[in-house]
Amino acid sequence: MGDRAGEDQLAGFARGRHAAYLQAMALELPRDYANQEVMHLTLAYFAVAGLSLLRALDWVNRDDIAEWILSFQVHPEANDDFDSGQFYGFCGSRTTQYPSNSVKDPCHNGSHLASTYSALAILKIVGYDVLNIDSKPLLLSMRNLQQPDGSFMPTHIGAETDLRFVYCAAAICSMLKDWSGMDKEKAKEHIINCQSYDGGFGMVPGSESHGGGTFCAVAALYLMGFIQPDLASNLRESALIDVQLLLEWCLQRQAADGGFQGRRNKPSDTCYAFWIGGVLKMLGAYHLIDHTALREFLFTCQTDFGGFSKFPEKVLPDIYHSYYGLAAFSLLGEDGVEPMAQVLYYAVSALLGSGGHEAVYAAVEKPLQFAQTAAVMEILHGLVGLVRSPVSATIPQIGSRLFLTWGILWSFPETQSHILVTSLVISWSITEIIRYSFFGMKEALGFAPSWLLWLRYSTFMILYPIGILSEVGLIYIALPYMKASEKYYLKMPNKWNFSFDYFYTSAVAIGAYVPGGPHMFTYMLAQRKKALSKAKTA
Known part of the structure; x- marks a missing residue:
């Protein structure tokens, strides 16, 4: 352990020391945390x-952690009534799991919304499939915690109601892929009522804007599907909340x-680098902050023992700010912290993660837009003779992808959660990985191995039909939204004496796939025969 922890120089990011500190906290909490024992699961979440x-994660035993977490789940008795008001989630600690004379709760059920959120999050992190747990009583009883105004109590015996628990409820439903545990419309209205005059969100309606409350509000709306990612570059899409004022407040x-x-006239605090930074990341405005200055600030909160403190120059770390310090470095893209990935990785991670196929577009949007827009260069390369690809074949392919990327997915957010986005992105990504690997090896080595040649000229037989069907399906799904919004329409009369109907143009585009798809497929079959025959005679 000492060797691994001592591998870093504190002049930089002390990954080994951070890991050693968190491992120690995951195994046994120090005496100073005794008064926080009731939230043991939440503290465990920060460590894991x-x-x-x-x-x-290889520094801890994942199976042991999963077994320990599952032991905190509260299960209803056979004759329990879900309408009794109880909540059957996870207890936060052993002391809340067993009866206490200080709590007047004759049925004794220490389930807590935050502990349930932490438990499910830990299980997902260590690789346990949370869909295997008995979630029906959890979700049915969670509705008992939602109040008439849409807010949530954290426990059935009563407590404060604020945005933290609305976020916990939304995250629980998202992780379990089942929204029967809450009334999303009521929750949405409550969140909207919490936006303050200055753009931030208070913990409750009418309260001062707060960094943590703002994150919980925006993240909950995002998880529930009421706002789309990257609102900063597409302000016209959301009338739900005042995005421009929110951005100003965050910045x-x-x-x-x-x-x-976290609030006006307060000192800088490590955790808000994540709470505020996370909001800006979701809104697509993280690039507007001073990354260098933030990184330097976070280093002043990094301690000699590993972990992070709340404020600069404090000697000892705490587990809460240690986690959020790392989360802030993750947003910054720090080496040694879980890095950003490419389109295919994003898509598969989102698909397998808590959001399912509904989360794929949000995960891949930026790299997808960059990659498909940059592909325009292929047309230019064909025109000037840098590559031998015929422009007549390249233009329809690149054009259709640009149309789908910008004209459908970006322009009509209603299509972004459809499962066809997943099949589209995966088929495009696998195709390009194989294609560019093939050409890259030919350019670098002068040849490509036979297996890569075969993949280059064979996988299209499966991937091309999947891609085509996904493209046509998404255009078709977008048609009613085009008609209702009249986006990109140009109506008469106007000074150009010209009209344009995006709905009918898109319908014609669908029709163009009928001759175009088979034509391209036939062309690629001919190319395959030619390439593989040439390889055999070589």
Whole structure:
């Protein structure tokens, strides 16, 4: 352990020390945390999630952790009534799991919404399939915690209601892929009522804007599907919340020392680098902050023992700020912290993660747009003779992808959660990985191995039909939204004396696939025969 922990120089990011600190916290909490024992699962989440960010989950036993977490789940008795008001989730600790004379709860059920969120999150992190747990009583009883105004109590015996628990409820439903546990419309209205005059969100309606509350509000709306990612570059899409005012409030929270404050006139605090940074990331505005200054601030909160403190120059770390310090470095793309990935990785991770196929587009949007737009260069390369690909074949292929990327998926967010987005992205990605690998090896080595040649000229027989059907399906799905919104329409009269109907143009585009698809497929079959025959005679 000492060797691994001592591998870093504190002048930089002390990954080994951070991992050693979190491993120790995952195994046994120090005495100073005794008064927080009731939230043991939440503290465990910070340790396990932090190790996951550091790609150091092998420092703990995942199976033991999963078994320990599952032992906190509360199961209803055979004759229990879900309408009794009880919540059957996860207890936060052993002391809340067993009866206490200090709590007047004759049936004794210590389930807590935050503990349930932490438990499910830990299980997902360590690789346990949360869909295997008995979620029906959990979700049915969770509705008992939702109040008439849409907010949530954390436990059935009563407590404060604020945005933290609305977010927990939304995250629980998202992880379990079942929204029967809450009334999303009521929750949405409650969140909207929490937006303050200055753009941020208070924990409850009418309260001061707060960094943590703002994250919970935006993240919950995002998980529930009421807002789309990257609203900063597409402000016209959301009338649900005041995005422009929200952006201004968030950006104003970065202080002169580079850190972020949670409220006005408060000192910078490590955790808000994630809470505020996470909001800006979801809104597509993270690039607007001073990354260098934030990184320097976070290093002043990194301790000699590993982990992070709340404020700069404090000697000892705490588990809460250690996790959020790492999460902030993750947003910054720090080496040694779980990195960004490419389109295919994003798509598969989102598909297998808590959001399912509905989350795929949000995960791949930026790299997808960049990759498909950059593909325009292929047309230029064909025109000037840098490559031998015929322009007549390249233009329809690139054109259709640009149309889908910008004219359908970006322009009509209603299509973004459809399962056809998943099949589209995966078919496109696998095709391009094989194609560019093939050409890259030919350019670098002068040849490509036979297996790669075969993949280059054979996988299209499966991937091309999948891609074509996905493209046509998504255009068709977007048609009613085109008609209702009249987006990109140009109506008469106008100074150009010209009209344009995007709906009918898109319908014609669908029709063009009828001759175009088979034509391209036949062309690729001919290319396959030619390439493989040539390889055999070589």
